[in-house]
Amino acid sequence: TSTSLLLARKIVNCKKFHLTSKLLVLDYPNNFIQSVSCQVCEHLLADPVQSPCKHLFCRTCILKCIAVLGKYCPVCRFPCGPKELLSPVKSFINVLNSLVLKCPATDCEMEVRLGEYSNHAQNHKETRMKHAYSPVNKGG
Amino acid sequence: TSTSLLLARKIVNCKKFHLTSKLLVLDYPNNFIQSVSCQVCEHLLADPVQSPCKHLFCRTCILKCIAVLGKYCPVCRFPCGPKELLSPVKSFINVLNSLVLKCPATDCEMEVRLGEYSNHAQNHKETRMKHAYSPVNKGG
Ligand SMILES: [Zn+2]
Ligand SMILES: [Zn+2]
Numbered sequence: 001t002s003t004s005l006l007l008a009r010k011i012v013n014c015k016k017f018h019l020t021s022k023l024l025v026l027d028y029p030n031n032f033i034q035s036v037s038c039q040v041c042e043h044l045l046a047d048p049v050q051s052p053c054k055h056l057f058c059r060t061c062i063l064k065c066i067a068v069l070g071k072y073c074p075v076c077r078f079p080c081g082p083k084e085l086l087s088p089v090k091s092f093i094n095v096l097n098s099l100v101l102k103c104p105a106t107d108c109e110m111e112v113r114l115g116e117y118s119n120h121a122q123n124h125k126e127t128r129m130k131h132a133y134s135p136v137n138k139g140g
Numbered sequence: 141t142s143t144s145l146l147l148a149r150k151i152v153n154c155k156k157f158h159l160t161s162k163l164l165v166l167d168y169p170n171n172f173i174q175s176v177s178c179q180v181c182e183h184l185l186a187d188p189v190q191s192p193c194k195h196l197f198c199r200t201c202i203l204k205c206i207a208v209l210g211k212y213c214p215v216c217r218f219p220c221g222p223k224e225l226l227s228p229v230k231s232f233i234n235v236l237n238s239l240v241l242k243c244p245a246t247d248c249e250m251e252v253r254l255g256e257y258s259n260h261a262q263n264h265k266e267t268r269m270k271h272a273y274s275p276v277n278k279g280g
């Protein structure tokens with residue numbers, strides 16, 4: 001791993017927002033897990049974009065890297081500005097979205113497809129909001 | 141790339157039997173192509189098996205390597221004998237089999253799923269056999 005990639009990893013700071021591949025329910029081969037993970041943060045790809053050198057990143061990760069480290073791919077140093085970032089082929093996105101993971105929310109044991117995760121997580125947020133604004137014990 | 145991996149590549153000698161990822165119809169990200177390719181021969185995985193260290197190989201490739209180079213994974217040198225080789229998870233096999241490639245046979249322009257390729261290629265063999273055993277010009 002190059003020094004610039006290690007630096008890039010410190011810049012992105014996404015641990016609280018992204019999902020780890022350890023949540024995957026199935027025991028996939030190493031290289032397959034790498035192929036659905038961000039090359040900077042190593043989380044499961046979130047809103048993936050592809051560089052001209054065909055490396056994949058979460059959109060927020062590569063944009064932060066470019067802003068701080070310059071217009072280069074953090075993996076292979078090929079020139080890469082924000083305008084050169086493209087969406088990966090739909091067929092790859094389908095593979096990514098179909099991965100099944102275990103929801104990391106406390107007390108939620110559900111298995112959710114990655115493509116449905118943000119909708120699913122929305123429920124958890126609403127539940128927390130409700131609890132925050134209404135008395136915990138409504139009496140009776 | 142390690143010396144033992146370069147040696148392994150010379151041993152397998154599978155160019156005539158395996159399919160190159162260049163036949164893939166869609167323009168996939170680099171790491172995804174690696175994840176569906178044999179870590180020794182770099183062709184599209186043919187009858188894939190998974191080592192205990194979760195690397196993937198064509199069955200014939202890893203068996204040849206083990207026979208010649210010893211009971212180790214050719215990528216990471218983790219101990220690996222023929223009995224430790226397992227089938228990758230079905231969900232990965234489905235991804236692999238669903239990849240669409242352009243049939244490499246002369247004059248065949250068909251796009252075929254990898255999972256259906258061996259059936260498809262059987263037709264080409266039968267056609268060649270027919271031509272071999274019957275006169276090219278049947279007259280009229
Ligand atoms: Zn991340
Ligand atoms: Zn990322």
Ligand SMILES: [Zn+2]
Pocket residue numbers: 051053054055073074075076077078
């Ligand atoms: Zn790159």
Ligand SMILES: [Zn+2]
Pocket residue numbers: 103104105108109110120121124
């Ligand atoms: Zn949940």
Ligand SMILES: [Zn+2]
Pocket residue numbers: 152154155158159178181182183198201
């Ligand atoms: Zn091969």
Ligand SMILES: [Zn+2]
Pocket residue numbers: 152154178179180181182183186197198201
């Ligand atoms: Zn192989």
Ligand SMILES: [Zn+2]
Pocket residue numbers: 191193194195213214215216217218
């Ligand atoms: Zn290995």
Ligand SMILES: [Zn+2]
Pocket residue numbers: 243244245248249250260261264
């Ligand atoms: Zn054909």
